[in-house]
Amino acid sequence: MNSPENIEFLNFLVKRFKIERDKFDRSGVYAYTQRLFAYHSNKIEGSILTEEQTAFLFDNGTLPRSDDCYRAKDVEEMNGHFLMFNRMLDTLDEPLSQELIKQFHYELKSGVFEDRANGYAIGDYKQRPNMIGMYETVRPENVTQEMNLLMDWYNSQEVDISVLAEFHARYESIHPFQDGNGRTGRLILFRECMKNCVVPVVIEDANRNKYLEALKEYREEKSLDKLITLFEKEQQFYFEKCKYFM
Template identity: 35%
Template sequence: MTGSQPDEYAIDASLFRQTLLSQRASRQKGGLYHLNQILMAYNTNRIEGSQLDEEQTRYIYETRTIFTDEDTPAVRVDDVMETVNSFELFDAVLDGLDEPITAQTMKNYHQTLKRGTADANRPSFAVRDWKRHANVVGNQRTVPPEKVELAVAEMLDVTPQRMSFTDIADFHYRFESIHPFQDGNGRVGRALMFQQCLQNNIMPFIVLDGRKAFYYRGLREYEEKPGFLLDTFRQLQDDYYARFADFVETL
């Protein structure tokens, strides 16, 4: 199925895109762009095991500093680096809205996410390149390293120029099934999904850490029961709209 989803919200999805772009250009504080940066960085990294809480994430974004107290666990340097990098990745997504998503886009996003981390200093890790060692998602094997380039090319070949909500969910499932990078696949994949929503006038959404069990279940059972993942994403769209509709510039 291709084409945009029917209008289900009082505010058109294109206005979220316009607001994000205008506030990104002006670096407006306290608005949609500002809040999206914090929510996206916190949740997408928390899903992958970051120990930073949302308040610490907000503090990093707003002050470029980190705070802890005697009741807070020590902060891992890579958690801080990947949080800062996630802010840059969100900007890269907005900057790329008028460009098609390619294999190079994916590699560039991976480099942005992993810049300055311990992984970036490991030759075997291959930042900004496909994985060199086999990996798994849960207990499921992914595409072996030597077949990643072909698998990504095939995925892009069958991706329609105009994507529906279902197309975006399917692309995300296929990307995560390939798991093309040694690490960072979920975060790159969710960034791509946010970009695809904005590119296709579809209400965007952020996968929340509190919904990760449903998200992982949806990915795990997608081939047999795609409705689990689709319903989870629909609920996340509703959450995103309810949270941010008041921040959209409608005039």
């Protein structure tokens, strides 16, 4: 059951995201969420950009003067995450679909030189087998079938945090794209929380090991206990951070 507090919070987020984005406001909850989400989701995948550098990039389109070396891919993927988040906001009224998921991936990856140079499919499912560490994922020729099954299952559910946890774990196990599966998966999670009046989940890099362990537990034992517990913790984290803006 969606609590009145959750519904009020989600209505606030949707309204403020639109107003602040349209006004190029970099001082409210929209900009805060963009910076927070992009920083942590990319950090989980190995980005070396700091929170300050992420904020500079989002607010000004520049990086602070520093003796540090910046990896081009980190900058390109950070900008891609900002664009992917905006695409998500633009399509909140649409049902989740494979075409929409591919659009999210395109926004994330279309500006990444390294991926294009490597011949990765951008905005489309993978063309080469890939792995999660030592774990095999779904082969390219079977991805569409597995994604069809996942979407059919999801569309038959009454969505709550446990359903979202299962969707996320299954999506990551399929690993439909050559790269960017974690970031697109976490964006879908955030989006579907918003659409279903569930407090959004933002996975902190500090909890990266717990997150990976929870996904491993699902792959090996089909248990969602650790993932649901982590999601509930991260919901509280994001909610408490956003209350400042209410």
